[in-house]
Amino acid sequence: MTRALPAVWHPFTQLQAFEPLGEVVRAEGAWLHLSDGRRVLDGIASWWVNLHGHAHPRLVAALTNQAAAFDQVILADFTHAPAAQLSAALAAVLPGDLQHLFFSDDGSTAVEVAIKMAWQAQRLTDPGRHRLVAFDGSYHGDTVGALSVGEKGPYTGHFDGLRLPVDFLPWDDADAAATFFRTHGHEVVAVIVEPMVQCAGGMRMAPPSFLAAVAQAAKAAGALLIADEVAVGFGRTGRLWGCDHADVVPDLLCVSKGLTGGLLPLGITAARPPVYEAFLGADKRSAFLHGHSYTGNPIACAVAVENLVVMRDERTVERLAAMASVYAAWTPPPGVHHVRWLGSLFAFDLVDPDPGYHNPIGRRFQAAALRHGLYVRPLGPVVYLMPPAVVTDDELRWALQILHDVAIEIAPSRTA
Numbered sequence: 001m002t003r004a005l006p007a008v009w010h011p012f013t014q015l016q017a018f019e020p021l022g023e024v025v026r027a028e029g030a031w032l033h034l035s036d037g038r039r040v041l042d043g044i045a046s047w048w049v050n051l052h053g054h055a056h057p058r059l060v061a062a063l064t065n066q067a068a069a070f071d072q073v074i075l076a077d078f079t080h081a082p083a084a085q086l087s088a089a090l091a092a093v094l095p096g097d098l099q100h101l102f103f104s105d106d107g108s109t110a111v112e113v114a115i116k117m118a119w120q121a122q123r124l125t126d127p128g129r130h131r132l133v134a135f136d137g138s139y140h141g142d143t144v145g146a147l148s149v150g151e152k153g154p155y156t157g158h159f160d161g162l163r164l165p166v167d168f169l170p171w172d173d174a175d176a177a178a179t180f181f182r183t184h185g186h187e188v189v190a191v192i193v194e195p196m197v198q199c200a201g202g203m204r205m206a207p208p209s210f211l212a213a214v215a216q217a218a219k220a221a222g223a224l225l226i227a228d229e230v231a232v233g234f235g236r237t238g239r240l241w242g243c244d245h246a247d248v249v250p251d252l253l254c255v256s257k258g259l260t261g262g263l264l265p266l267g268i269t270a271a272r273p274p275v276y277e278a279f280l281g282a283d284k285r286s287a288f289l290h291g292h293s294y295t296g297n298p299i300a301c302a303v304a305v306e307n308l309v310v311m312r313d314e315r316t317v318e319r320l321a322a323m324a325s326v327y328a329a330w331t332p333p334p335g336v337h338h339v340r341w342l343g344s345l346f347a348f349d350l351v352d353p354d355p356g357y358h359n360p361i362g363r364r365f366q367a368a369a370l371r372h373g374l375y376v377r378p379l380g381p382v383v384y385l386m387p388p389a390v391v392t393d394d395e396l397r398w399a400l401q402i403l404h405d406v407a408i409e410i411a412p413s414r415t416a
């Protein structure tokens, strides 16, 4: 008998022999409840979006209240309070004078918007520039523009022919960046960087001095700096923004994942006044002619407004920062390499040196951890945690103990 193939086309998944890990029927706090009665700790905050915990009552209330008031309305010709309030509230906490906020749908579109904004702003003011610059190991999303500024790899190989031309610089090499910008800086439209941590690229951390050096080199050359805070924003690294670690104010900043606390998709690209002002003019041709059907969705905006209030009331950034002290107390078992953490991010490598994303050890690790009640999704051989803030220190220590035990359980010598 041939097995019916699933109608749901799951992301990043070869479906030929696919079985889901389970069926979620309820999600509350840090826990996912499955149809067979199991409950599993959401160790990666459902792909890094869930900031506080699932089903936060205040966010759920903001969602239902706004849905009852009015749902999607066009933002091209009208304004509405949720978009206006969110713009003001977010601008008030973004670094420096990032105060002009453009709405889109997710992290990839926030990055697309930043690339197009940077490109058009330079076209309008300094049209000789033509280079986009990014870093080895980066990930900025899966749409074609966003994947072009990301590292080439097995996930993107089919699309090499679609890539925009991009110059890649080595990660965490301030001298290489300075040298490149001394030679080519006057040709650079923009450089895009994940502040402090390349998350999807394997939780690769760099010191604040690297981010500061990149920002300095770009500024001196008149190139725009795009900070992709989609993963690290909203306190994930123990500071509200990754840029805060180096006191950097980028020209453009992208947010999405934590923006609504994990309830609804929403992306925002924030711009400094010089970028915004480049688009002003007497006719429409200099305007930013870009938009999405659901631009500024009122329900998502209302949830994002409440998210910022909840973050303040519950001291979310402090909570995420405090996870580091629990991580620091972990004793790695033999066979675990490069243990690292920053705020709520914790990671280690199962294999040294890193043999790449398709190493199957991560999948074995996932299956074993799930049997203990912990959901993780290793990036190849890189195991990491990025839990919601609601997780308790005891739950964190329990999760770390599972990581410890599973690392021993699945060590290559046992399974060879």
Ligand SMILES: *Cc1c(COP(=O)(O)O)cnc(C)c1O
Binding pocket: 106, 107, 108, 109, 111, 139, 140, 141, 142, 194, 199, 200, 228, 229, 230, 231, 232, 256, 257
């Ligand atoms: C997840 C991610 C994106 C893409 O966001 P989507 O919402 O998945 O489109 C972009 N940049 C970074 C740094 C990310 O982690």
